[in-house]
Amino acid sequence: MSHAPTILVFDSGLGGLTVFRETKTARTDACFVYLADDAEFPYGDLAEEKLVDRVTEVLAEAIARHKPDLVVVACNTASTLALSQLRSRFAVPFVGTVPAIKPACAQSKSKRVTVLGTQATVGREYTRALIREFASGCDVHLVGSPRLARYAEAELAGVAVDDDAIKGETAGCFIDADARRTDTIVLACTHYPLLLERFRTVAPWTVDWLDPAPAIARRVAELLRERPLHSAPAAQTIEFTSGRTPSPALAQALASFGF
Numbered sequence: 001m002s003h004a005p006t007i008l009v010f011d012s013g014l015g016g017l018t019v020f021r022e023t024k025t026a027r028t029d030a031c032f033v034y035l036a037d038d039a040e041f042p043y044g045d046l047a048e049e050k051l052v053d054r055v056t057e058v059l060a061e062a063i064a065r066h067k068p069d070l071v072v073v074a075c076n077t078a079s080t081l082a083l084s085q086l087r088s089r090f091a092v093p094f095v096g097t098v099p100a101i102k103p104a105c106a107q108s109k110s111k112r113v114t115v116l117g118t119q120a121t122v123g124r125e126y127t128r129a130l131i132r133e134f135a136s137g138c139d140v141h142l143v144g145s146p147r148l149a150r151y152a153e154a155e156l157a158g159v160a161v162d163d164d165a166i167k168g169e170t171a172g173c174f175i176d177a178d179a180r181r182t183d184t185i186v187l188a189c190t191h192y193p194l195l196l197e198r199f200r201t202v203a204p205w206t207v208d209w210l211d212p213a214p215a216i217a218r219r220v221a222e223l224l225r226e227r228p229l230h231s232a233p234a235a236q237t238i239e240f241t242s243g244r245t246p247s248p249a250l251a252q253a254l255a256s257f258g259f
């Protein structure tokens with residue numbers, strides 16, 4: 001009898017937890033390993049060549065050690081750059097996280113959509129190609145944030161970030177021109193759903209914030225559909241490449257994700 005699948009969820013830090021929590025709901029029996037490459041956080045600041053090498057190296061080690069049945073790259077900054085290379089290098093299936101431009105443009109009524117991600121993600125050819133292919137008549141505005149991923153990590157670790165700081169990073173997402181206001185904002189960094197309530201608080205008007213995590217979880221479930229669902233509860237572990245021990249505040253936050 002086959003045993004429950006092992007799923008490796010990978011990010012530069014803890015943003016991938018937003019993908020992990022959805023994936024866990026979609027595949028309750030899986031054994032999850034969450035790997036945060038916090039020794040090199042934030043990925044948004046890394047040069048492209050260095051990032052590809054780093055992700056390949058960290059995943060090579062983790063794949064050899066955990067032998068996952070599937071790897072979720074829960075990071076837009078890494079996926080938009082390294083996904084095709086990872087797929088050709090490793091035999092295990094990969095599910096990536098890339099900006100949800102297609103569904104955002106399909107649902108926008110005002111035809112004004114913003115993609116909010118790291119500066120690296122919004123600058124990538126991969127993201128621009130998605131816009132060329134899927135904008136379907138929408139004006140797509142790109143906003144690269146140098147700080148939001150750090151703010152999300154700080155908040156998780158119990159360090160408060162004030163509203164003005166959050167507003168400073170998100171204000172540029174809201175365009176009101178030619179009688180059309182932005183109505184949909186793509187959360188193109190997995191850290192950002194951790195700040196969603198804060199985004200809503202400082203937003204000048206109501207928009208739909210598109211979190212790709214449910215779609216990623218569905219894709220994972222689909223790829224593992226041949227593996228029968230087991231009744232045993234999921235096992236989960238978290239690893240940090242820095243080897244750090246979480247502070248009490250962070251440990252409490254991690255406990256809310258079941259760690």
Ligand code: DGL
Nearest residue numbers: 015042043044076077190
């Ligand atoms: N969570 C990440 C993403 O989805 C990366 C943030 C960073 O390390 O800069 O892009």
